[in-house]
Amino acid sequence: MPFYKDKYDAIVIGGALAGMSCAMKLASEGKDVLILERHNLPGGMATSFVRNGMEMEATLHEMMSLGPTEDPLYIREYLDEMKVAIDWLRVPEAYNLYSPKDDIDIELHAGRRPDGTWICADEIEEQYPGTKGEVNRLLELCKNVYESVLFLNDHSISKAQMLLQHEPLVKTAGYSAKEVIDKTFDLPLAVKKILSAYWIYVGQPLSTLPFTIYAFLMADYMIGGSYVARGFSHEMSVAMAEKCEELGVQFEYGQNVDKILVKDGKVYGVRTSRGDEIHTDYIASAPYPNTVYGKMIEPQSEVPAQARKYANAMPMSVTNFSVVLLLDQKPEDLNIHDYSVFSSDIPFDTDVFWKEGRQLGGWDYLTTICLNYANPDCVKEGMTSLSITFLPLPESFMDVKADDYFAVKNKVAKEMIDRVSDHLGVNLLDHIVEIEIETPVTMSHYTSDYRGGIYGYQQSMDNSVVARLEDIEKEFYIKGLVGCASHQLVGDGMACNINNGRIAARTILTWMKEAEK
Numbered sequence: 001m002p003f004y005k006d007k008y009d010a011i012v013i014g015g016a017l018a019g020m021s022c023a024m025k026l027a028s029e030g031k032d033v034l035i036l037e038r039h040n041l042p043g044g045m046a047t048s049f050v051r052n053g054m055e056m057e058a059t060l061h062e063m064m065s066l067g068p069t070e071d072p073l074y075i076r077e078y079l080d081e082m083k084v085a086i087d088w089l090r091v092p093e094a095y096n097l098y099s100p101k102d103d104i105d106i107e108l109h110a111g112r113r114p115d116g117t118w119i120c121a122d123e124i125e126e127q128y129p130g131t132k133g134e135v136n137r138l139l140e141l142c143k144n145v146y147e148s149v150l151f152l153n154d155h156s157i158s159k160a161q162m163l164l165q166h167e168p169l170v171k172t173a174g175y176s177a178k179e180v181i182d183k184t185f186d187l188p189l190a191v192k193k194i195l196s197a198y199w200i201y202v203g204q205p206l207s208t209l210p211f212t213i214y215a216f217l218m219a220d221y222m223i224g225g226s227y228v229a230r231g232f233s234h235e236m237s238v239a240m241a242e243k244c245e246e247l248g249v250q251f252e253y254g255q256n257v258d259k260i261l262v263k264d265g266k267v268y269g270v271r272t273s274r275g276d277e278i279h280t281d282y283i284a285s286a287p288y289p290n291t292v293y294g295k296m297i298e299p300q301s302e303v304p305a306q307a308r309k310y311a312n313a314m315p316m317s318v319t320n321f322s323v324v325l326l327l328d329q330k331p332e333d334l335n336i337h338d339y340s341v342f343s344s345d346i347p348f349d350t351d352v353f354w355k356e357g358r359q360l361g362g363w364d365y366l367t368t369i370c371l372n373y374a375n376p377d378c379v380k381e382g383m384t385s386l387s388i389t390f391l392p393l394p395e396s397f398m399d400v401k402a403d404d405y406f407a408v409k410n411k412v413a414k415e416m417i418d419r420v421s422d423h424l425g426v427n428l429l430d431h432i433v434e435i436e437i438e439t440p441v442t443m444s445h446y447t448s449d450y451r452g453g454i455y456g457y458q459q460s461m462d463n464s465v466v467a468r469l470e471d472i473e474k475e476f477y478i479k480g481l482v483g484c485a486s487h488q489l490v491g492d493g494m495a496c497n498i499n500n501g502r503i504a505a506r507t508i509l510t511w512m513k514e515a516e517k
Contacts, residue, residue, distance in 0.1 A: 014286025016044025021501025027247035043237025060233035067224030146219035177214035203318030
């Protein structure tokens, strides 16, 4: 029997979160779908690994857009709709910001009081009296923008309706987070810094980060909190893969797509590295446009000039450098008392941190995550799971030679461990049982993501999500081909990728309906 069918309704290139999300939605609508995944596991970066008999979380710091079961946010609603069962654990706090040069040491929690005020506003008020009203007002604005973005994800409306029904979004859409916060809210500088700590999760300084993105991120985290999977991010990936197969998706591993076949401006199939030619009229593609238009489209004469310009003009967002540690004592004995800590060794300044992202090491703003506090069973009794992370730009590693790679990554990792050790007053090097160092090169090799990108393209004022939503149809340069990964609309996190997959599926379903007319 032939390994593949003669033709599928749709082919998804890549079995990461976006690809599986897309396939689930298509299959739930009765479509015949094939996923081709080059790796031997589902989930892409949403995975874990085992060292010395112990599982270590590879990437998932926290999952946004879920909310509690009794008041779910949009990703939990979508996973529930698809009947994907994942054992989510609530992260205890939103974050801690430790910036001694600013005299800042504060812990914030997500959620709202019965009267509608925000818990974190009360916590900030305790240290900065007189700020509660303005913090509440800022977060209410964030909430309004957040709700508008979610509505526009699923609805098309006129500009007049936009102005009437989504005034906060319209009024702030053309401004950076820094501009809106500075000009609209009377807050001391320290409080502005406290409310800017999440910037690292979008990889853009506040001076160029669209307020829309800032608002969505803050509202999402502060409304519903964040979560991790009890069985690590691998549990999430396996649950989605199993649901795909339950819905009839053919999920094939170890299958690298070499070419996307195009004729007369429309896709008609793919060719794998082993030589299989598989036909379809619709493709959802995880590879970045840089890769797709640069070498995957066959023949290359079918690539429109505008598509090449688009791919070359889009600046890459951040990649990842993480040190993942298993330590031989419990957190309290290592002076680790919180799940999530953002720490700065210099006065907090997102523009400075952003510039540091272009260099190799010497990063002054680090994120530490102690998984024990969200998932007490993540390690053996008496041990600690700790990760130390910075999100540099891809160019930070571009000049590293192959012969120097291991020495460079070890040097940077030790520098990060030493900095956190100084903060804790404990030499972590004396307590390491297992260690893994993840670099931009790791990301590039493991997933084939262009230049190791984890967040797609930069969400800057020159390329905001609002503008991209407005012009999304202009990015469909080849009929039947849609992006399906972090490079799509908003790429800052796993929840966004699940939503991007849902959007890709909806786009393909719309095309199918139009073709039937």
